[in-house]
Amino acid sequence: MSRARILSTARLNSIIAVHLRHGHLIDAVELFRDNPHHLDIKSWNLMLSGYARSGCIECAQKLFDEMPHKDVVSWNTMMAGFKRAGDSLNVFRHFLEMVRSGLRPTGSTLATVIPASVPSSAMLSQFHAFAIRMAFASNTFVGTALIGGYASLKDPTSFRRVFDEIRVKNLVSWTALIIGYMELGSVVEARQAFKTMPERNVVAWTAMINGYIDNDNLDDAKRCFDQMPEKNVLAWTSMIKGYERGGQFAEALNLFIEIHRCCSIKPNQFTYSATLIVCARCCSFVAGQSVHALLLKSGLPFDMILSSSLVDMYGKCGDIDSAVQVFESMKVHNLVSWNSMIGCYARHGFSQRALEGFERMKEEGVQPDHVTFICILTACVHGGLVKEGERYFQSMQREFKIEPRMEHYGCMVDLLGRAGQLNEAEKLIKGMPLEPDMVIWGALIGACRLHSSLEYGLSAVQAVQRLDKDHPAIYSMMLRVHDDRGNWKRVDELKEIMEKVSVRRKQQGTSWVESPLIVQR
DNA sequence: ATAGGGTTAG
Numbered sequence: 001m002s003r004a005r006i007l008s009t010a011r012l013n014s015i016i017a018v019h020l021r022h023g024h025l026i027d028a029v030e031l032f033r034d035n036p037h038h039l040d041i042k043s044w045n046l047m048l049s050g051y052a053r054s055g056c057i058e059c060a061q062k063l064f065d066e067m068p069h070k071d072v073v074s075w076n077t078m079m080a081g082f083k084r085a086g087d088s089l090n091v092f093r094h095f096l097e098m099v100r101s102g103l104r105p106t107g108s109t110l111a112t113v114i115p116a117s118v119p120s121s122a123m124l125s126q127f128h129a130f131a132i133r134m135a136f137a138s139n140t141f142v143g144t145a146l147i148g149g150y151a152s153l154k155d156p157t158s159f160r161r162v163f164d165e166i167r168v169k170n171l172v173s174w175t176a177l178i179i180g181y182m183e184l185g186s187v188v189e190a191r192q193a194f195k196t197m198p199e200r201n202v203v204a205w206t207a208m209i210n211g212y213i214d215n216d217n218l219d220d221a222k223r224c225f226d227q228m229p230e231k232n233v234l235a236w237t238s239m240i241k242g243y244e245r246g247g248q249f250a251e252a253l254n255l256f257i258e259i260h261r262c263c264s265i266k267p268n269q270f271t272y273s274a275t276l277i278v279c280a281r282c283c284s285f286v287a288g289q290s291v292h293a294l295l296l297k298s299g300l301p302f303d304m305i306l307s308s309s310l311v312d313m314y315g316k317c318g319d320i321d322s323a324v325q326v327f328e329s330m331k332v333h334n335l336v337s338w339n340s341m342i343g344c345y346a347r348h349g350f351s352q353r354a355l356e357g358f359e360r361m362k363e364e365g366v367q368p369d370h371v372t373f374i375c376i377l378t379a380c381v382h383g384g385l386v387k388e389g390e391r392y393f394q395s396m397q398r399e400f401k402i403e404p405r406m407e408h409y410g411c412m413v414d415l416l417g418r419a420g421q422l423n424e425a426e427k428l429i430k431g432m433p434l435e436p437d438m439v440i441w442g443a444l445i446g447a448c449r450l451h452s453s454l455e456y457g458l459s460a461v462q463a464v465q466r467l468d469k470d471h472p473a474i475y476s477m478m479l480r481v482h483d484d485r486g487n488w489k490r491v492d493e494l495k496e497i498m499e500k501v502s503v504r505r506k507q508q509g510t511s512w513v514e515s516p517l518i519v520q521r
Numbered sequence: 522a523t524a525g526g527g528t529t530a531g
Contacts, residue, residue: 013522045522052523076523083524108524115525144525175526206527237528270528277530308530315531339531371531 009038013046020050045073052081072098076108079116088116105130107139114145118152128162138167144176151180156189171197175204182211187220202228206235213242233259237271244274249282256291267298269306276309285317304330308337315344338366343375351383370402377411381418389415410439417447422456438467449477452484 007015012035019028032039032047044067051060060081067074075098082090095113099105105113110131117123128146131137137146143166150159159180166173174197181190190211197204205228212221225231225239236259243252256275259267267275272295279288292310300306307330314323327333327341338361345354358376361368368376373396380389393412396402404412409432416425425444429436441464448457461474475498482490 017522042522049523071522073523078523080523106523111524139525141525148525170525172526177526179526203527210527232527234528241528268528273529280531303529305529310530312531334530336530343531369531375531 007035007038009040009043012038013040013042016043016046016050020046020053023054025050025054041069041071041074045071045077048074048077048081052077052084055085057081057085057087070101072103072106072109075103076106076112079109079112083112083116091116105134107136107142110136111139111141111145114142114149118149121153124149124153137162138165140166140168140170140173144173147173147176147180151176151183154184156181156184156186171199171201171204175207178204178207178211182207182214185215187211187215187217202230202232202235206232206238209235209238209242213238213245216246218242218246218248231265233265233268233271236265236267237274240271240274240278244278244281247281249278249284252278253284253287260294267294269300269303272298272300273305273309276306276313280309280313280316283317285319288313288317302330304332304334304337308334308340311337311344312340315340315347318348320344320348320350333361333364333366335366335369335372338364339369339371339375342372342379346375346379346382349382351379351385354379355388368396368400368402370405370408373400373402373404374407374411377408377415381411381415384419386415386419386421406434406437406439409434409436410443413440413443414447417444418450420447420451422447422451422453426456426459436463438464441467445474445477449480452481454481454485457481 012031016028016031019025019031028047028050032043044063048060048063051057051063060078064070064074064078075094079091079094079098082088082094091113095105095109098109110127114124114127117127124146127149128137131139131142131146136142143162146162147159150156150162159177163169163173163177174193178190178193181187181193190208194200194204194208205224208224209221209228212218212224221239221242225235228235236255240252240255243249243255253275256267256271256278259265259271272291275291276288279285279291292313295306295310307326310326311323314320314326323341323344327337330337333341338357342354342357342361345351345357354375358368358372361372373392376392377389380386380392389412393404393408396408397404409428412428413425416422416428422444425447429440429444432440441460444460445457445464448454448460457477461478464474475494479491479494482488482494
């Protein structure tokens with residue numbers, strides 16, 4: 001077709017814009033490529049932003065390099081693309097190059113560069129000074145970006161001043177102020193701002209809900225949620241996550257069910273993944289399976305996060321086969337999905353399969369992180385694989401340059417202790433660069449209990465008493481050791497002390513008996 | 522034509 005010859009540049013650009021707005025990138029590219037003589041700088045910039053928004057920053061970069069003339073908008077668009085991709089380094093590189101080429105930054109430039117400059121306080125001051133000099137500081141967009149910058153530097157005085165200097169404040173600037181206060185735990189100021197703002201939309205309400213939740217104020221979050229005039233999926237999802245965070249799993253699941261009762265709202269990937277985490281945390285296999293079924297029925301595409309949540313949910317709920325099935329159905333695996341899978345094997349005592357998973361992960365080119373090694377070391381503990389565990393612990397530091405955390409030391413103490421190498425375990429604890437916590441000493445005490453060692457046990461007890469007097473593990477260990485040695489007198493004495501100080505009972509382990517909750521539609 | 526506020530896994 002020769003529609004190319006009929007189109008004017010303005011018409012061409014508006015059609016390209018429509019294609020891009022509807023996500024029809026390929027149609028836009030085709031029009032763009034078919035009409036080389038009708039393009040102006042707007043057409044190029046449109047395509048740049050189309051690529052950048054679709055997430056293909058490489059394509060945008062290629063086009064950018066091809067451009068005969070670049071204006072401020074082209075540079076701004078590239079910087080925005082890099083910012084989306086989380087590539088701050090390239091945001092700055094392009095910023096500098098733009099300035100060097102003689103172009104003057106605009107408000108859009110600053111609004112893009114400022115969020116990418118945190119958490120460097122020096123850079124933020126520079127940009128702020130520049131904004132003042134160029135009379136951009138009263139610009140709504142620039143001001144809002146500055147609020148976010150000062151909020152992440154935990155400087156409420158500065159972001160309040162920036163806010164006051166914005167000439168035209170709108171919903172977005174007010175919301176940024178609220179979020180700033182909430183991030184710093186200044187709930188009162190946030191609430192004040194919320195009351196003062198001239199109008200409120202769903203986003204502002206949701207910011208309040210999230211703020212309350214982050215500040216562990218579930219009651220106010222729920223009150224806010226109930227009061228908001230209209231709710232969208234984000235508000236519902238935030239509330240589910242809030243209950244999950246507060247350990248109120250039944251409430252979280254009930255909310256999820258309620259969404260299905262109001263017809264106007266469809267749960268999205270975020271909602272499903274939040275709900276699956278709830279199922280995983282309360283080990284409710286029935287709920288998890290129902291959510292999985294609803295997810296399949298919803299027709300939502302499975303992304304990495306959703307699939308990983310499913311693997312983790314099945315893993316935590318004890319259905320290893322389903323975890324494997326979901327995992328193997330994924331086209332690509334990443335760090336988190338591998339960690340979920342390896343963690344599942346490790347937790348259920350399939351040490352060998354966990355270690356095989358680790359090998360496969362490396363073959364697929366996925367770099368392990370500290371969580372991977374917690375899983376691997378846990379697998380070694382469950383399998384009694386002392387030599388292997390020590391080797392992984394070494395390679396974690398030497399080969400992968402991962403600094404061991406408390407959990408890793410905990411695994412190692414557990415591993416050595418269970419194997420009866422109490423001396424080694426104690427040596428490891430004494431050599432730790434971190435202050436050993438209850439878990440570490442608990443692992444050693446557990447091992448002393450297992451191997452009836454009063455010698456190592458007593459020094460551990462002393463350490464624990466410095467942290468937490470009367471921890472139940474102490475008595476349990478001492479009782480067992482004296483009991484083993486037939487030291488009945490000491491046993492009686494201990495029991496008497498326990499009565500007197502009424503030692504907290506060890507928390508009961510619970511099996512995952514299903515909650516009566518059944519998700520229905 | 523570019524820019525600012527709310528949610529994704531262990």
